[in-house]
Amino acid sequence: MSLPPVVLRPQAEQDIIQAQRWYEARSPGLGLAFVSAVDDTIQRILNQPLAFPEVHGPTRRAIIRRFPYGVYFRELPEHIVVLAVMHGSRHPRRWQARH
Numbered sequence: 001m002s003l004p005p006v007v008l009r010p011q012a013e014q015d016i017i018q019a020q021r022w023y024e025a026r027s028p029g030l031g032l033a034f035v036s037a038v039d040d041t042i043q044r045i046l047n048q049p050l051a052f053p054e055v056h057g058p059t060r061r062a063i064i065r066r067f068p069y070g071v072y073f074r075e076l077p078e079h080i081v082v083l084a085v086m087h088g089s090r091h092p093r094r095w096q097a098r099h
Contacts, residue, residue, distance in 0.1 A: 003046045005079045015085040019069065037064050038085060041071050049075045059083065 008016075016038055024031025041064045045052065052060040052073075061070040064085075072084040 004075075006042055006046065006082060007079050008082045009084075012082045012084050019067075019085065019087070023067075034064075034067055034069075037066050038069075038071065040065065042082070045071065045073055045080060049073070049080060063088075 016035065020031040020035050022031075023034045041062050045060075045062050049060065052062045055061045055072070058074050059072055060074070061072050063070050068088045069085055070088060071082060072086065073080055073082045
């Protein structure tokens, strides 16, 4: 059985880029580690999307290991859509507005 495709919303891509740049500015190589951790998290989502808790309606959150970020996503019949990749201290309304 093949895994469904992942669609990253443009805002989610920007979230990843901004966090990657922030971490890379703090410590060379840490930005790459962040992107790798995001990729690992997306793979975990693909393997078991229902293993992650619903946090707002049908939106689920997967915590990124080693970093204080979450991947907010929805499972749709044809694909998984990533709405946001956000720091845990950010107000939930920032990603909730991205329906």
